[in-house]
Amino acid sequence: MSTQTNTEVKHYLDAMRDALSDLPAAEVAEIMDDAGAHVVEVADEMGDEFSAAALIDRLGTPRAYAEELRVAAGYPSPTSPTATGDRPTILARFALWSMLAATVMAFGFAITRGDMEEAAFLTALCAAAATVLVFRHNGLMAEIAKLSETVAIKDALARVEKSDIGKAFASLRPFQPLWWIGRALLIGAGGVLVYRPDLMFLVALALAAVSLLAGPKAKTDRRWLWISLPATGFALGVLLVILGTLANRYDGYPVSSSPVSYNPAPQTHDNIYVFDKDGKPLTDVHLYDEEGRPLNAPWYGCDGDSRSDNRFPRPKVVHDEQGCHEEPGVPFTVVMPTVPTTTTTAPITSTTAQPQATGTPSLAPTTTVTTTPVVTPTG
Amino acid sequence: MDTSQLLKGVLDLAVLAVLRKEDGYGYDVLRRLRQGGLDGVGDASVYGTLRRLYHAGLLTSYVVPSEEGPHRKYYSLNEPGRERLLESGKTWKSFARTLDDLLGEGA
Structure with missing residues (x-):
């Protein structure tokens, strides 16, 4: 040759x-x-x-x-031989980050009850474009999988999966279909509860239906994550709004006027003791708010079940050698002030018994505590 | 009718058949197929088929150094390969008979 x-x-x-x-x-x-x-x-x-x-x-x-x-x-055909240059990387990056941004934004949009409309609209546009891209560009998912940030995210997820939290989550996997249904309901609820029944409501209903479809699809086809993850973000936001609203309601705060959905729940009381003007403890008192609604609050007795009622004081739950038992009664006495204007000052309390089983741990037994007088509302 | 379409389905069988009596390297196999009358068989198709049959465990291979030109990789039929040839041969014969019957005197 x-x-x-x-x-x-x-x-x-x-x-x-x-x-x-x-x-x-x-x-x-x-x-x-x-x-x-x-x-x-x-x-x-x-x-x-x-x-x-x-x-x-x-x-x-x-x-x-x-x-x-x-x-x-019978070898696999080459992966998109036309995919040359930087364009697919940029597209892949855009698709990935749009999806992540949409997830965070959907969550934020839900918990702020539709604030940041412009930013949310912009993100929604990007996410919609990204979703169309991943569904129409065949090689894009492979490109996204190759991105350094995707690899990092996958590594982090793999680490979490190996941890105890990950194992706990894995045991919940059989209940995944329940979550898909729950998520659709939450998104639908988001449309009804959080926003006025205008266009957003219809969008939420459509999204709810799509998210129901996206859950099982995403298990085999990762492209559905572009719908599934933002849906999850939104649903979690709605869930927090609902929980926050419920918590506020139990604490007797006005619900309708609260513009921000999620405050850290105000300090709740485990028990309430009521005394008459002579310092005599009152038992079996039923509490109501200004609109006549019972101030129900959950509590746990010895059977471990949560009960919810408005009867105070609750029996004290004591755990000792004999096991768990509920002790009725009032564990301390109060000395009512002799000042004639009793309506403006709070009684000085002194603890004489053990602290409540579920009470503030900083309160040491048998110490006399003098509280600073507090002005009570006069109505 | 384009024979290349027919060939796709039976190239495996044809390659196994030409290796039954004697081991051969790729070009050998190609020549035997052509000599046997399969003119339309593509060079690359034969090499691809050899690789696939080799990965399926129906062929074994060994390299023979050559004095002129590059060394040659020979393929030989192993026991699973012989079994497959027998089996596929029966299937083909019964299929061919069926088609003959269907065509009858018309063809």
Whole structure:
């Protein structure tokens, strides 16, 4: 074989190797052993008539040769050979970050009850574009999987999965369909409870339906995460709003005027003791708010079940050697002040008994505590 | 009718068949197929098929150094390969008979 022939054949083989470069290196070496030798042999047979054009005429282009071999061998087809340059990386990055931003924004939008409308609208637009992209661009998911941030996120998730929290979550997996339904309900509820029944309400209902579909789909097709994750963000936000509203209601705060949904719940009291003007403790008192609604609050007795009523004081739950028992009565006495204007000052309390089982731990037993007088509302 | 379409389904069987009596390297196999009358078979298809049958455990391979030109990788039929050839051969014969019957005198 002449040097000229050698170079031409080498070019052909290099192009062929290039077209197979996505396969494992060992397999490419095997193929080149076989088919490479074949190309050399064919070129040799041509003798003086050899030219690059003649070789291609006989065997096809190196790319076509590689493709035919690939199909016959049953190798996977190359991953989007047109995906060249930086464009797919930029698109992949845009799609990934839009999805993450949409998840955070959906959560924020829900807990602020629709504040930050412009930012939310912008993010929603980006997320919608990203969703269309991942569904229409076939190679994009592979590109996204290759991004360094995706790898980092996956690593972090894998670490969490191995931890105890991850294992606890894994045990909840059978209940996942329940969450999908719950999520759809929460999104629907978001439309009804949080916003006025205008366009947002319809959007929420549509999203609820789509999220119901996205849950099971996302398990096998990661593209559905672009719908599933923002839906989860929004649903969690709505859940917090609902919980916050309920907590506020129990604490007797006006619900309707609270513009911000999630305050850290105000200090709750485990028990309430009521005394008359002579300092005599009152038992079996039922409390109501200004609209006549019972001030129900949950509490736990010895049976461990949560009960909810407005009867105070609750029996004290004591755990000792005999087990758990509920002790009725009032664990301390109060000395009522002798000041005639009793309506403006709070009684001075002194603890004389053990602290309540569920009470403030800082209150030491049998110490006399004098509280600073507090002005009580006069109505 | 384009025979290349027919060939796709039976190339495995044809390659196994030409390796039954004698081991061969890729170009050998290709020549035997062509000599046997399968003119339309593509070079790359034969090499791809050899790789697939090899990965399926129906062929074993060994390399023979050559004095002129590159060394050659020979393929030989192993026991599973022979079994497959027997099995696929029966399937083909019964299929061919069925089609013959269907065509009857018309063809």
